[in-house]
Amino acid sequence: MITLPCYFGISTLLFVIGLFGALxxxxxxxxxxxxxxxxxxxxxxxVAFSRFMDPGALLGHLFVIFTIAVAAAEVAVGLAxxxxxxxxxxxxxxxxxxxxxG
Numbered sequence: 001m002i003t004l005p006c007y008f009g010i011s012t013l014l015f016v017i018g019l020f021g022a023l024x025x026x027x028x029x030x031x032x033x034x035x036x037x038x039x040x041x042x043x044x045x046x047v048a049f050s051r052f053m054d055p056g057a058l059l060g061h062l063f064v065i066f067t068i069a070v071a072a073a074e075v076a077v078g079l080a081x082x083x084x085x086x087x088x089x090x091x092x093x094x095x096x097x098x099x100x101x102g
Contacts, residue, residue: 007048015041
C-alpha cells in the first residue's frame with residue numbers, strides 16, 4: 001500500500017525537477033512544460049491529502065480541477081505570446097527577449 005509520505009516524496013521530486021527546469025532552461029516551451037510539471041506535483045498533493053485525510057469529501061479533487069483549468073488557461077495565453085514573439089523574432093530563446101524588460 002502506498003502511504004502519504006510516498007506521495008509527498010514523488011510530488012516533491014516532480015516539483016524539484018520542474019523548478020530546476022524552469023530556472024535553468026532557455027526555451028520558452030520547455031519552461032512552460034516545467035511549470036505544468038510543478039502544478040501537477042501540487043495536484044498530486046491535493047489528491048493525496050483528500051484520499052488520506054477525508055476520503056468521503058472531494059475537496060482535493062475540486063482543487064485539482066480548478067488547478068488544471070488555471071494551468072490550461074496559463075498555457076494557452078503563454079503559447080499565444082510565444083507564437084507572436086516567434087513570428088516577429090524567429091526564436092523561442094528567453095535570452096533573446098531582453099527587450100521586454102523595458
